[in-house]
Structures are given as C-alpha cells and as structure tokens.
Amino acid sequence: MQQRKQDPQQPLRGLYAITPDCLAATVLLERVREALQGGAAFVQYRDKGGDAARRAETARALLVLCRQFGARLLINDDLALALAVGADGLHLGAADGQLSAAREALGGARLLGASCYNDFERARAAAAAGADYLAFGAMHPSSSKPLAVRASPSLITRCCAELQLPACAIGGITVENAAPLLAAGADLLAVISDLFEAPDVASRAAAYQQLFEENALDLPKSTTL
DSSP states (O other), X not given: OOOOOOOTTOOSOEEEEEOOSSOOHHXXXXXXXXXXXHTOOEEEEOXXXXXXXXXXXXXXXXXXXXXXXXXXXXXXXXXXXXXXXXXXXXXXXXXXXXXXXXXXXXXXXXXEEEEEETOHHHHHHHHHHTOSEEEEOOSSOOSSSTTOOOOOTHHHHHIIIIIOSOEEEESSOOTTTOHHHHHTTOSEEEESHHHHTSSSHHHHHHHHHHHHHHHHHHSOTTTOO
C-alpha cells in the first residue's frame, strides 16, 4: 500500500493502535507495520517490561515505522523514554506522573494524552493541565484489562461539548461496536486485541478507517474535521 507523508498538523482523529504485551519485537514490528498500512493514524507503545535498552530499541524502530506511514508514536507512561527516542508524545494514566510536569517537559509540539476512565472531573483537571486529548473507558468489557471500570459514551459527548478537546474511546472496542462511539463524538478509537489479534491486521485497520470515513460523511459540514 502507498505510504503516507507525515503531517504534524493532522487532526487528532483516527485509529489509535495500542501495542499488545508479550510479543517478540520482530512480531510486534510486523503487526504494527500492517496496522499502519491499513490506516492507523497513531501508535501507542505500551510495555511494562524492565529491560530499558530493549524498550528503547523497540520504541525507536516503531518511530521509524510511524514516520514512514505519516503516523504519530506516543509512549505509554514513560516520559524519559518518550524524550529519549524523540517520540511524538506521551500518554499517562492516573498513577503515572503529573500531567502538568509532563506538559512542561514535552513542550508544546509533542502530544500529551490522559486516561480519565469514567471520571469527568479528572478529565476537566487533565484539560487544565495541558492534555491534548482525553481517554475514557472501558467502553466495553476488555480482555486486556478485565477489571477496568466501565464508562458511558455520554462522557465522550460531554467532553466534546464542555472541554472541546478530542476524546479517545478505549476498552473492548471492536469493528462491530465502534460506530456508536464515533456517533457519540469519539475522535480516537484506541484498540488492542481486535486489531492485533485479527487474522489480517491491515484489513482490520482498514475496516476501522472505513468507519471513520462513514462517520465523517454523517457529520454536519461545519463540524467535519
């Protein structure tokens, strides 16, 4: 498939591929390449392993892939790694550091995302601290995080209306259940299992891209990104 040129001004909208745990680096890189070929716009590298050198090597390889396909790479919960490899941004959970400190370290050019779970007041605080997008979930039962709290799609709608920041839906998302989340206002769909466990990762990513395109056609012209 034809590679896309990176556009740093592209909107925060599209398939947000979150890397799964426990894959060998070669397998992970190949599956991410397929996701990018299918249209994934963002990749989040999430690896809680303790081997810092291995994580840095993988992150750099993922960044090269993202550059080839015009996508952006964010690092999960590791500000030092994000800065060291020159990633496009950082995503922080509730217990993973202060958003305001991360915003200052990242500067204005890199992205900062925040997990808000089912807590709109946390979303409000994250917006005030400088987050570029706010993630809500789990929207559905999640095999990656089976104990995650459930969140209502109404939080996404409220985020768009009150905070006017891009909203990311996460948790148990599949091609079959994603359309209502887009209709609720989700700008980003964060997907792990349904994407990376698909028999054809590129085709599954393309199916998500089709959902985004169909949703854009349904939006009023004044709000289409």
